[in-house]
Amino acid sequence: MTPRLNKPTHAPRDPLAEALGRPVSPDEGLTEHTVVAYWPGLNHYTVGDEQKVWRSAQWAEHLEGPYLEHAFTACPNDDRRAILHLDVRLHPDDRELTGPEWAETAHRLARAVGVEAPGEENGCRWIAVQAQPQRIDLIANLIRRDGNWHIPPADALRRLSEESRRIEQDLRLIPVRNAPGPQAATRPVPTASAQLATALTQLTDEQAGPLATVRGLVEHTADRIARQSGAADADTAHHLELIAHRLHAIQQDLDTTAARLGHTGRPGVAAVPPAARNATRRTP
Incomplete structure (x- = not known):
């Protein structure tokens, strides 16, 4: 698994389009097979919702919502680029993961960058999209539901890499670096x-x-x-x-x-x- 932490942006539409591999649409519905995981607080927004499937444009609007709800919230340097986007790609020869395995992977990645904590419903809005082979994208708004700004850890990429190594082991995936075979008696001279x-x-x-x-x-x-x-x-x-x-x-x-x-x-x-x-x- 190879994680990549993208530069924060102002709006979620471009990261979502990149995750889907196609433009965000007001007509295309994203089922649980595409949006494989999301923040626990989403349940507060779906109670009584008769619509079973949200359109991709609706997901983008939901992720952008904290900008409107907390219009003056910004990070310490007054930057309002609150959309965090990370993607993780599997080895091309890895097996196909099941829906629950993708969901578990998403939640573990979300905890690695701090946008989710177990039992926390007032945290960041985030969704995980699995729309392209051997790849999962996590998109989050760093403005929390309580109006505070979440600051990812300075070593977020290192944490993602370490968690990816653990996920590889737990799900029996091909590691980034294959373990070498039996060592030769003498070290070869570099070509x-x-x-x-x-x-x-x-x-x-x-x-x-x-x-x-x-x-x-x-x-x-x-x-x-x-x-x-x-x-x-x-x-x-x-x-x-x-x-x-x-x-x-x-x-x-x-x-x-x-x-x-x-x-x-x-x-x-x-x-x-x-x-x-x-x-x-x-x-x-």
């Missing part, structure tokens, strides 16, 4: 391909690699410029976001090349994609 793969991996490392550092500076500059007024500033910020997106694509291409060369030292690059990929601008 030229392996050495090149290691160099590429260091170049694309998301924590300390030079490409990630440059991309971070570009994203930071774009965010600063976007806060200024004026069409020219908005165009410049958008252009910088596109540059960050291209840098991220280069990282992914190099990381894929490293994998083809035989390097298995770490999972895929860029667990948190650049702002350009998930940026959602709210119209006045």
Whole structure:
């Protein structure tokens, strides 16, 4: 299982569309086979509801509801991007999970990032969508039902990764890194391909690699410029976001090349994609 924590956004429609693999629709109903789990407090909103299946647009509206109910709630730095989106992908050769197994996985992931606590009904609104093969998406609003802002743990991605390892073991799934077979008596000398793969991996490392550092500076500059007024500033910020997106694509291409060369030292690059990929601008 490979978890990915996406950049927070203002609205849930784009994350939900990405999870579904198609646009959010006012006509398409999502059954329990697609929305496999959700926050416990949802029961307060469905009592007496004659409609058995919610449309995908209704799910998006439900997730966006806390913005209207708590119009002045924001995180400590006054950021109102409250929509958290994470996705987890299974190994391509993994078996198909059952509905209850997907639901258990979703609740464990929700607890790992703190949007759910056992017995808590005043927490964050969240749903888990299983609409694409070997993948589950969790979308949450960080504004709690009681009006407080939930701050995910600083090491949320590490917690997700650790919980993914435990889920792999409990559900007998293929781990990210297969255990090696019997060790040879002598350690093989690295090939030229392996050495090149290691160099590429260091170049694309998301924590300390030079490409990630440059991309971070570009994203930071774009965010600063976007806060200024004026069409020219908005165009410049958008252009910088596109540059960050291209840098991220280069990282992914190099990381894929490293994998083809035989390097298995770490999972895929860029667990948190650049702002350009998930940026959602709210119209006045």
